[in-house]
Amino acid sequence: MFAQKHTVSGFIEDASSGERLIGAAVFDANKITNGTTSNVYGFYSLTLPEGNIKLSCSFVGYSLFQKEITLKKDTTINIILNSDVLIDEIVISGERNQVEDVQMSVVDVPIKTIQKLPVLLGEVDVLKSIQLLPGVQSGTEGSSGIYVRGGGPDQNLILLDGVPVYNVNHLFGFFSVFNGYAISDITLYKGGFPARYSGRLSSVLDIRMKEGNMKKYAGEVSIGIIASKFTLEGPIVKDKTSFIISGRRTYLDLLTIPFQLLFSGLNTEATFFGGYFFHDLNAKINHKISDKDRIFLSTYMGRDKVYMNMISKWDEYQDKTRFDLHWGNITTALRWNHVFSPKLFANFTLTYSQYNFVTEAANEYQYHSWSNPEDDKLYTSKYSLGYFSGIIDEAIVSDFDYNLNSKNRIKFGTNYAYRIFKPGISAMSITDEGEDMEIDTTWGNTNLHANEFTIYAEDEISINKAIKVNLGVNYSNFAVRDTIYDSWQPRIAARVLMSDKVSLKFSYSHMTQYLHFLTNTSIGLPTDLWLPVTDLFPPETSIQYAAGIAIKIFKKYNFSIEGYYKTMENLIEYKEGASFLDIEEGASVGWESKVLSGRGWAYGAEFLIEKNIGDLSGWIGYTLSWTNRQFDEIAFGKVFPYRYDSRHDIGIALIYKINDHIDMGATWVYGTGSAVTLAEQRFLPYENVENYLNNVEWGTSTSEYYGSRNNYRMPAYHRLDIGFNFMKEKKRGTRTWSFGLYNAYNRQNAFYVDFNGGLFGEYYSDRETRKLVKYSLFPIIPSVSYNFKFK
Amino acid sequence: MKNKYLIPLFLLFALITACSEVIDIKVDEKEKNIVLNSVISDQEEIKVNLTKSIGILESDKKVALIEDATVELFENDIFIEKMNYANGYYFSSLIPQTGTKYTIKANNNVLKPVEATTYMANKTNIKRINYSIDSTWRTEQWYDTLTQTFYDTIIVSYEEVKILVEITDNPQTNDAYMLTLAAKRPNYVYPPPDYLPVKVGDTLVTIYYNSLNKEAMEWVNINQNMYGGAIADNFFSGQTFTFSALIYAWDIKDYQNNTTMPLYINIVNLSDDLYKYVTSKNKYDEASYNPLAEPVNIFSNVKNGFGIFASYSVITDSLLIK
Structure with a gap:
């Protein structure tokens, strides 16, 4: 006779800040195979047989939580974890149990690790740390671009609190837009994608912002060579409502002001001011309505700006010229978490994401009438010219976690997104008092509107103690220009536990991407354009197979080997002789004559060894890979290597805690040289x-x-x-x-x-x-x- | 609106030049190849030029003729003759026939032997020619730099001739078609003492025209006297196609005698190889002015070497515009 089963559920929080902890392990210590992990909102749900259980929760950097209870009915237990100073060693890898987890090709990189690693100009950079992982290529020197398993930079779905970010570059890609001080959790999926993710071919980078301290006010300031940052967080109502705000700004332009003033002071006829800066701001409010309901409002605003102002004066005349080039993202998410029952957790989100690129030039000058010398009046003539492009993405999302029973954990949900593509509009305004002229006109491309609907379901099934599979399917439907494209995308992941220290893993995932990205530079110029699929250039698709082994060695080391094979169809590349300089007026349609559709494939093996515990911690990753492309009209249809095809890639990241006051970080990277086209x-x-x-x-x-x-x-x-x-x-x-x-x-x-x-x-x-x-x-x-x- | 790109490019340039360090690196020289160039027509004997390719770091002055090669000509895979070298070319006595397959094999016992094959392009009949004359009024502004003002517009009139040339594609072939226009321009001398013009002959001059076709036309130069808009037949396979060209009336007028010169209308059939070569060369030349453009490979049908072996044929009609 089977014992009756009940569900124990709740949230897992940090004791000092009240922040919810993602990916903490919850299990019955009496029967260690019964376990789960908290989801991205810190919620867990575990179904166990009736009786005495030792409910346990572990998360690296925190003391082990244990509580003995007699489970007679569905029970809610919110777990509060205390940070354990005795084991406060530097954490390199996330808490994900690589051997147990059915998911493969996924890496959690805790923000603490990222903050300890040395980087260019001391600017903590999420994407640059991710470049050190196997399977991720870094693109050109100094850039934040990530190229995952042979995919392009457009094939990464980068989510900030669940909102897609369309341009992740500051300063032409030398820095990423993510402020390391505002982020709590980073997960990179390179393959074996869960069905809840869709829309890109090669990776999902899920970045979660901090929620804000529910207990007390806290803050942090940082002053670096090129930028300064601040973070402030605390309770608005203790244990009920919290906030966090974090901002940073570069100040190279401010530092040069004295020199520009000095230069201007020497020249009485002309003054010139110019500069470049970027800034960004992350903010979040988190309100606990009840034990079952919580709402969050988070936003990110970032902008890069290049500006030049010149003023010339002579006699009573003045000539002012101004030039601005600025681009940036705004993302916002309004989220509501609701616990319908101990088995059913729901999340509803409204999201908004916008990327804009603007060029503006203006001139204003005074003059006397040319034709009438008697006229003493000083007339003003003005003109301005602007160019605007970008993308807007608005979505409504629902996600459900349903713990059906101890053998089936189901996730399902929907996503409806409305997108406006702005391929480029020019505006010109001229006013001239003397000539009585007034022109105000715009021209260029009409905006394109698209609707995308997605529905998904996945079930993590424990077949027996050794075998666990995750079966999922994602269906998406994309409508643009009176055409509807749709796609069924099956996903399968399986884990076979060979022992408590060794597991074999397999995955299959089919991905579809309805957006094309026009770029032929490797430096993340703000002029790069997102455009929707067309009849000539249908959705990009990929199929990825992966297999691997995960081994736990001496409790301190995680070792994994993964092999993958990925095919990609309907990729786009510029034709021979074409470049982004050719994409001007008519970009919304004209671009089709400049690009080609082709295919690509990538395969390789990734080796990763991590050490999570001890004074010396870190990882060593090695990737052996091949990535090729084939387009009928490029190089006469010959197969050619992708620009970031890299045969050998090594990434080593080590952190050594010398004592309680000093730690040292070192990274070493090696990669086969990038492929470039040169005449022979x-x-x-x-x-x-x-x-x-x-x-x-x-x-x-x-x-x-x-x-x-x-x-x-x-x-x-x-x-x-x-x-x-x-x-x-x-x-x-x-x-x-x-x-x-x-x-x-x-x-x-x-x-x-x-x-x-x-x-x-x-x-x-x-x-x-x-x-x-x-x-x-x-x-x-x-x-x-x-x-x-x-x- | 390309100006919008100038600033990011300038900034990028400034950033890179500010921080960059230039270092010489070694480049492996590739094995040299024979360059075979020959474009044949049904109007002259076949001739072939052979040169040696040069390394990427070598001067253009290093280009060398290959004068001691064995060059063999085949017609429909049957050996015809060994070609003889003179003045930079290997000559054949054969005038190619339309629709026939020609192969050239060249070997100088030093570089890899090369081989190239082409089909002599077929001729196409001109189905119909029409024209119309129009006077176009155009407005122009002029700018006075002294007063820095745009002054009243000037009205200029041009007399234009629109030419329509209809052809039919042979569905059996895979050629491209090009329209070229030419006129015999009279040559005058002005002898003293009264300096009245005396006609001393004519020169056939190719006329540039504005193509009014919206299809994928490509402006093609076969040689200095043969250029015009070309279109591949896959746009109208087996169907009719009408070239539409606009020329200025003064291009065909003899103002000395106040007469109109006959306009020669040539429809040039380009073999598929030749069309691919000239269009890829056009792209190559355009890309050479754009440092960010993806590099272009010039089409070649020469096995183990470079260059082009291709063909064209011409059919000509004339038109007297009144």
Whole structure:
């Protein structure tokens, strides 16, 4: 006779801040195979047989929670975890139990880790830390771009509190838009995607913002070389409502003001001010309506701006010229968590995401009438010119977690998104008093409107103690320009437990992407355009198979090997000879004549060893991979390597706690050089033969032969970064001085290679002196920052 | 509105040049190849030019003729003759026939032997030619730099001739079609003492025209005297197609005698190889002015080498515009 079963459920919170903890393990210590983890809202639900249980909860950095209860009915237990100073070692990997977990190809990177790792100019960067993981390529030197398992930068679904972020770059990609001080949790999915995620082919990066301290006020300020940051959080109503606000701004432009003033002071006829900055602001309010209901309002606003102002004066005349180039994201999420029953948890979200790119130029000057010398009046003439592009995404989302029984955990939900694509509108305004002229006009591309509806369901089934599978399906439907595209996307993941220390894993996932991304640079220019699918360029699709093994060694080490094979269809690439410079007026339709549709495939193996416990912690990752593309009209249909095809990639991240006041971080990366297209030989073209034979001086130049796209490898990339953090307890908090060395052994890595006379070289007239040169961007760069965390 | 890109490019340039360090790196020289160039027509004997490709770091001056190769000509896979070298070309005595397959094999015992095949392009009949004359009034502004003002517009009149040339595609072939226009322009001398013009002959001059076709037309230069808009037949396979061209009336007027010169209308059939070559070369040339453009490979049908072996044929009609 089977024992009756009941459900124990509740939220897991940090005792000191009241923040809900994501991914904490909850289990019956008497029967350790019965367990679950808290979801992204800190909710858990565990169905157990009636009787005595030892409810336990563990999360790295916290004391183990244990409570013995007699389970006779459905019970709610909210678990409060205390931070354990005795085991407060630096945490490298998340708490996800790699052996137990059915999910594969997923990595949790705690923000504490990211804050300890050395980075360029001391700016904590979420995406740059993720680049150190196996299966993730980093793109060009210094950039925040991530290329996952052979996918492009557009194939990453990057979610901030569940809201898609369309441009993740500050300063042309050298920094990402995510402020490390406002983030609590980061999860990267490289494959085996759960059915709840859709819309991109290659990865999902799920970033969660902090919720704000429910117990007490706390704050943090940080001053670095290029930017300063602040974070303030605390209860609005203790244990009921909390807030967090975090902002940062670069100040290179402010630092140059004295020099610009000095320069302007020397020139009485003209003043010039110009500069660049970026800033961003994260804010969140979190209100507990009841034990079963909670609402959150979170927002992110970020902007990059380049500006130039020039004022010239002579006699009574004045000429003002202004130029602005700015771009940025705004994302907002209004979320309601509701516990319908101990078995059913629901989350409803309204989201808004906007990315805008704006160029504005304006001029204003005074003049006297040209035609009437008698007229003393000073007339003003003004003109302004602007260009605007971007994307707006509004969505309503519902997600449900249903703990059907001890063997079935079901997730299901829907997502409706309305998108407005703004491929580019120009506006011009002219007013001239003297000529009595007034023009105000706009032209360019009409906005495109699209609707996407998604429904999904997944069931994590425990077949027996050893075998667990996650079966899911995602159906999406995308309507644009009177055409409807739809896609069924099955997802399967399975885990076979060989012992309590070894498991085998398999996954299959089918993904569909309804957005194309127009870019042919690798540097994240703000001019890159998102556009919807069309009849000529249908949705991009991918199928990924993965298999792996996860092993726990000596309790301290996690070791995993994963192999994958991924095919991608309907990818787009610029045609030979085309570039983003060609995409101008008519971009919403004209772009189709500049690009091609083709296919790609990637396969490889990833090795990861992590050590989570002890004074020395960190990971070593190695990736062996191949990534290819094939387009009928590129290189005569030959298969060519993807630009970020990298045969060997190594990422090492180590953190060593020297004592309670000093820790050291070091990262070393190695990667096969990026593939670039360079000419192999030159030859006399047909039309120049006559000139050549007649010794005509002009018109005898040779043409270059490339062979294939991406036919040349840049030199291998490697770099060592080192950082030290010196902490000291002060009366009001903890002070930390951080010193870093980026590129510690001053490796001159290639950012760009070309024959001299190329983009950044001097024009050459005599090829006798021609050379292949590499342009290196960042030499050894020291950094220092000061951080104070208030108690 | 390309100006919007100038600023990001400028900033990127400034950033990179500010921080960059230029370092020479070694590049492996590839094995050299034979470059075979020959575009044949049904109007002259086949001739082939052979040169040697050069390394990417070598000067254009290093281009060298290959004068000692064995060059063999095949017609429909049957050996015809060994071609003879003279003045930069290997010559055949054969004038190609339309619809026939030609193969050239070249070997100089040093570089890899090369081989290329093409079909002599067929001729197409011109089905119909029409024209109309129109006077177009255009407005122009001029700017006085002294007063920095746009002054009243000037009205200018141009007399234009619209030419319509209808052809039918042969569905059996895979050619492209090009329209070229030419006129015999009279040459005058002005002898003293009265300097009255005396006609001393004519020169056939190719006329540039504005294509009014909205289809995927490509402006193609076969040589210095043969250029015009071309279209691949896959846009109208087996169907009729009408070239629509606009020329200025003064291009065909002899103002000395106040007469109109006959307009020669050529429909040039380009073999598929030639069309691919010229269109890819156009893209290559355009891309060379854009540092961010994806590189373009120039089409070649020469196995183990570079260059092009292709064909064209011409059919001509004339029109006297009154």
